[in-house]
Amino acid sequence: MNLSKYLKVYTKFLHTSLASELEYKTNILVDLITAILSLIGSIFLLSIFFQNNGYIGGWKFEQALIIQGIYTILNGITNTWFNPNLTEIVKHIREGTLDFVLLKPIDSQFFISLKKINPSGILEIILGFFLLFFCIRINQVNLNFSFLSLSFITISCSICILYSLWFFISTTTIWFVKTWNAIEVLRSFLYIGRFPLNSFSFSLRIFFSIFIPIAFITTIPSEVFLGLSQLWKILLEVFVAIVFLITSRKFWLFALKSYSSASS
């Protein structure tokens, strides 16, 4: 009964935000062109990196394309859900409208994370899937049950980690009020997810696996595609994802205690 209530509310969210976003139709077209150009640009950049000897960090060009594909999908998800919603938190807090969210008889995290949707990100997700299918063909990936389930698990864990990172940073708004720039920092770090982790120096690799687990987000799912991943890495990713989800939830509830409404 509870779940069906949330589902019902979510379909309403979808309906209203799609209706308002589709007002700007040319905008969606421009965003689609942006997504395509940005994919072309990053493949172009990759091809420059592979000019020298065809390997970076032990990855071949065709293999590195898988990372691009996964990155594009995750970026699409970020643009569809995380970015429009979580930047809204900043506005809620600055203008004091978070009060109205907290008064609603529904979980505040649910409301705040899923209220809006940006349809142009979906095009990017589709683009990413196209690239992935192309990669599956050129890398001759075996499509069997274990591969499909493992890649599904790892990509969902990546999404959870990504969501928690975004949510975590947006939550800090409760204390710092303006976090646009912190989001900008997160964005620039996430940019690293376009490249195989092994292509960085040892110290950066440690940094990107412990402090900001960007390594987990794209590299491990790509290794699953290539059949290179060890079981412990996948288990570790699941563990990290769970830890991140729980801490971000706890952090939100903790932050709400310090919330003092603004200007109302």
Added chain:
Amino acid sequence: MLEYRVEIALWAISGIIPFFMLNIWTNNNLNESINISNIMLSRYFLCAFFVRQFSVVWVVFSFEEDCLMGKISPYLIQPLNPFFRYFAQHLAEQITRFPFALIIAFFFFIFNPESIWIPNSGILILSIVSTFLSFLIQFLIQSIVACLCFWTEKASSIERLLFIPTLFLSGLLAPVVSFPAYVKSWIYLTPFPYLIDFPANLLSGNKTNISGGLSMQILWIFLLFPLFKKIWSEGTKKYTAMGS
């Protein structure tokens, strides 16, 4: 501007992508194919970071917000073009950003002591000039895009579209010399390599055509400025105050 110290520090940190790129370049010995030593490459990326810090432009986002909120109306009555207001804001923030950029450069030199160098004063002045010209080009391009607000309301998505070629072709992620020949043949005719690659090469002491680069920058400014004037006068005629 000093009110927002933390924000500006974060801004400075968010510009560190060139260093990650440098890490990929040196860690995989990618410089072998383009005949640039590791030290010169690290100087290049440090300079690219600096040039980027002092040529970032966000006028379209401020203008869009002001336009949608109807704040532009009072500005329009004033005898000064409102873009001067944004221009002054940008300059003020660049000055505030300077110490943070220096701190990041300091850390960079701690990790890469061999790449310390001191450019001679002539080169330093020329590269400051060319960085400022690069800022002007970007400011003009974005102002032109911002004027599209008068027609479409959401000009920032056009700016995001334009940002993609700027990101990949300006030399922020890879120096233009490393680009394949089929791109190099036409890229020097576009404004992109003069935004970051040219000033960064100049400052870091890499090989570059100084007079050619500077004259291309000035040429682009002379091309863009009349365009901006035109679109501004057309746009203000079209303007209908919103939200007020």
